[in-house]
Amino acid sequence: MKTFDEALYALLSDVQVTTESETINVGEGLQRILAEDIVSSVNVPPHDNSQMDGYALHSFDLEHGNLFPVSQRIAAGEVGAELQHGTVARIFTGAPIPSGANMVVMQEDTEEVDGQIQINIKAQPGANVRKKGEDIQQGQVILQAGTRLRPQELGLISSIGIGEIKVFKPLKVATFTTGDELLEPGSEPQEGKIYNANRYTLQGLIPQLGFELIDLGHVADTLEGTIEAMKKAADIADVVMTTGGVSVGEEDHIKPALESLGELNMWKVKMKPGKPIAYGKIGVDKGQVPFIGLPGNPVSAFATFKLFARPYLMKMQGAEQIKTNPIWLQADFDWPKANFRRDFLRARMTNKRQQTVAEIYPHQGSGVLMSTSWAEGFVVIPEDSTIKKGDTVAFYPFSAFV
Numbered sequence: 001m002k003t004f005d006e007a008l009y010a011l012l013s014d015v016q017v018t019t020e021s022e023t024i025n026v027g028e029g030l031q032r033i034l035a036e037d038i039v040s041s042v043n044v045p046p047h048d049n050s051q052m053d054g055y056a057l058h059s060f061d062l063e064h065g066n067l068f069p070v071s072q073r074i075a076a077g078e079v080g081a082e083l084q085h086g087t088v089a090r091i092f093t094g095a096p097i098p099s100g101a102n103m104v105v106m107q108e109d110t111e112e113v114d115g116q117i118q119i120n121i122k123a124q125p126g127a128n129v130r131k132k133g134e135d136i137q138q139g140q141v142i143l144q145a146g147t148r149l150r151p152q153e154l155g156l157i158s159s160i161g162i163g164e165i166k167v168f169k170p171l172k173v174a175t176f177t178t179g180d181e182l183l184e185p186g187s188e189p190q191e192g193k194i195y196n197a198n199r200y201t202l203q204g205l206i207p208q209l210g211f212e213l214i215d216l217g218h219v220a221d222t223l224e225g226t227i228e229a230m231k232k233a234a235d236i237a238d239v240v241m242t243t244g245g246v247s248v249g250e251e252d253h254i255k256p257a258l259e260s261l262g263e264l265n266m267w268k269v270k271m272k273p274g275k276p277i278a279y280g281k282i283g284v285d286k287g288q289v290p291f292i293g294l295p296g297n298p299v300s301a302f303a304t305f306k307l308f309a310r311p312y313l314m315k316m317q318g319a320e321q322i323k324t325n326p327i328w329l330q331a332d333f334d335w336p337k338a339n340f341r342r343d344f345l346r347a348r349m350t351n352k353r354q355q356t357v358a359e360i361y362p363h364q365g366s367g368v369l370m371s372t373s374w375a376e377g378f379v380v381i382p383e384d385s386t387i388k389k390g391d392t393v394a395f396y397p398f399s400a401f402v
């Protein structure tokens with residue numbers, strides 16, 4: 001059985017990064033991944049401009065007097081004339097500094113005296129002037145291919161006047177759930193059956209990352225049914241993902257189905273929850289399609305998606321930054337029993353006497369979905385380790401996996 005780190009490394013080493021790209025409007029770019037570097041053809045700001053509403057003047061004039069006539073008015077969007085010596089220009093935030101001026105005095109530091117402007121501060125060359133190119137310089141690479149676009153990047157790209165960008169086409173991820181015990185929500189309860197939760201967790205997880213979900217629903221728990229669904233999924237998608245049926249029972253058809261259509265490259269990881277996660281390839285006419293079999297236990301499916309499927313898919317989608325960093329917190333719990341598998345406990349951050357501590361959900365079973373809803377992230381307990389209250393633990397917020 002591989003350790004968590006070995007398994008993640010093996011999985012990420014096997015990724016074939018997508019090459020298919022498309023051109024879209026910047027406004028549609030949220031969560032998409034750049035397929036090109038973005039180079040600025042302009043300076044931002046394009047000209048020296050005022051940081052305040054006030055008066056533009058030359059510091060030399062202010063060294064020799066403090067009462068000046070107003071010779072012009074420059075609003076944002078306008079271009080002023082050259083400033084006459086011994087005068088000030090009325091200026092507004094964002095308006096270009098006229099040539100001949102080298103500072104701006106904000107209006108609160110001035111008074112009107114007999115139709116002229118009295119300046120109540122000392123000369124300060126450069127004061128309240130935003131310099132041309134201080135944000136971005138012409139020719140600068142502002143973002144590199146592989147960057148995942150957040151709202152601030154959409155603004156940044158727009159700030160250099162680019163309206164269309166080349167991004168990778170969203171991966172198509174086909175999913176189905178397995179298990180004869182499953183009922184669809186909205187139907188009447190039945191003896192011996194439970195409701196399908198994983199299908200709907202995946203309906204959130206996959207689009208949340210910007211991928212295209214092809215939901216094939218629920219598949220009858222037979223080897224033939226599983227093979228048929230797997231083949232269909234591989235024909236229409238870039239990645240196939242399932243939950244359930246990866247354990248050792250004779251009712252677990254995922255592995256034999258995968259082996260009959262392609263290959264099983266990895267199975268079982270020393271982690272809890274999520275041990276029986278499976279990875280392999282499905283062979284279809286167009287080539288080999290990666291397959292990720294998440295375990296059926298709902299917490300295990302959620303955790304293995306966040307910890308394995310997400311980085312795999314993000315890398316495949318062309319993202320350069322897929323690593324998540326922990327927050328180091330004090331444990332507000334004891335974990336007295338060491339486990340040879342790495343534990344991913346569902347945890348929350350709480351403030352106690354000006355210290356942020358990690359609290360864990362009292363019931364950590366792989367079927368206890370309440371733990372994932374209560375929690376804000378995972379606390380990681382390393383293999384063969386125990387934890388005492390007050391020890392430092394690594395906390396990975398769920399939000400870091402979005």
Ligand SMILES: Nc1nc2c(c(=O)[nH]1)N[C@H]1C(S)=C(S)[C@@H](COP(=O)(O)OP(=O)(O)OC[C@H]3O[C@@H](n4cnc5c(N)ncnc54)[C@H](O)[C@@H]3O)O[C@H]1N2
Pocket residue numbers: 177178179181182194195196197198199243244245246247248249252273274275276294295296297298300366367
């Ligand atoms: N003899 C062994 N049995 C099990 C082992 C083992 O090593 N030896 N591993 C256990 C672990 S750990 C896990 S995790 C589970 C995973 O098993 P499967 O992936 O084969 O999942 P199923 O057996 O299909 O289901 C497990 C559990 O989860 C429920 N389930 C499944 N799908 C859904 C769904 N879509 N929505 C809600 N709940 C679902 C299912 O009813 C079962 O209770 O295997 C252990 N067994």
Ligand code: MOO
Pocket residue numbers: 271272273274275276295297299300366
């Ligand atoms: O690996 Mo399983 O997820 O412990 O129940």
